[in-house]
Amino acid sequence: MMFSKVLVAEDMDDINKGIYNTLVNLGVANIHQVQYCDDAYLKFKKALLEQDPYELLITDMSFKSDHRKQQLTTGEELIKKLRVEAPHLKVIIYSIEDRLQKVRMLVNQHQINAYVCKGRRGLVELSKAVYAISDNQLYLSPEVKNALNPNNDLEIDEYDIQLLTQLALGLSQDEISNHFTKHNISPSSLSSIEKRLNKLRIQFKANNAIHLVAIAKDLGLL
């Protein structure tokens, strides 16, 4: 059984074109494309009210912000909101990101049905994903396929990103400690923060915190 009504949320028009072609080739009859998360949500709600809901959502993770003010600014926010009203909607993430931690979180937290990395064979992978989940299988493209087996002590997690983000915002380690304490982020002691930063420095072969943040920026982590 192939999907007959699919919603695509992707801000870039070129990629949208490619996705559209792929879905047409897969035999999808109704393909609706939007360039903003808010539009995706509205279209979804409308279809639901008209008793003709979407069967599948394909969405990017990050959307460039522009003059149009948006409620939902990321694919994650969109999914989180949709999941409340449509627990069984099939969802494919189609993103440039390939961080295993993020993928794992999306699968476990938000029950996405597929995660496809954009790349040289992005559309091929996307086709595979559509097939797989029409058969109720979870699909992860090769770059992230082992996101779920947790043999990954080398992975940087959400906490690390938080830490680096606060550093890049100019907070001292002491201030970060206070900030974490206030927001119930653990561990929050100055000592733990020092330790974690030391781990990250070793991991990224950074000489000091400045170097570390610079590397993280280059890698697109921040």
Next chain:
Amino acid sequence: MMFSKVLVAEDMDDINKGIYNTLVNLGVANIHQVQYCDDAYLKFKKALLEQDPYELLITDMSFKSDHRKQQLTTGEELIKKLRVEAPHLKVIIYSIEDRLQKVRMLVNQHQINAYVCKGRRGLVELSKAVYAISDNQLYLSPEVKNALNPNNDLEIDEYDIQLLTQLALGLSQDEISNHFTKHNISPSSLSSIEKRLNKLRIQFKANNAIHLVAIAKDLGLL
């Protein structure tokens, strides 16, 4: 006069599809697409030898690395190499990057003919760019259109960039002092470096050196 033979270097298949459609709609007869810079160079050479050279190159800036080992890994390297053999080849950069400093460098250093930012209207902008440079005009898409008027570089000079660069590379202020002394860059004393960094911190409203480097990275200065 529209182009009749165009080479496209872009690693992602979805975007390639979009570009292809756009060029077809523009009436381009011969469109050749490659997913690696090395392939682009080979195709270019071959066409040159066969006395049927490309009239236009459209290329991305960054290419994901995979199992295939490549000589040329970025669009910039590709252009640099091509410019030696084809000073008059028209070049459009089609990239997600929107750093003015980078765009300025590409225009001045490598004589690119257009810089188009990928985005919601990426393909529309790409069409405009093709039209513009077929009329021998330089085209910069809106996000980067004021990359060339230098009212933006708020009195930060080459020395500041050097300083921030070394900082981002992980050198301590002491090490930077030694480095500057060795390379006859003045001023080179630790005290002067502290002072200059302090000036930059104030200028960019940064709390500390980490914050400063993060801001400079965001602005595309590094």
Next chain:
DNA sequence: TTTTGCCTTACGGTTTTCCGTAAGGAGACT
């Protein structure tokens, strides 16, 4: 020539980061 202003450098003190060590706590397993 002297003065003035700007830039470079030096120095001392405070704060923050860096790094090793160690104590306390929670969970797993015997």
Next chain:
DNA sequence: AGTCTCCTTACGGAAAACCGTAAGGCAAAA
């Protein structure tokens, strides 16, 4: 129970960054 391991936290000393002040150099202006 006990041991073991992992994680969090604490502490202290060395290094580096941060910050104000002051001295010397140099060149343009008086």
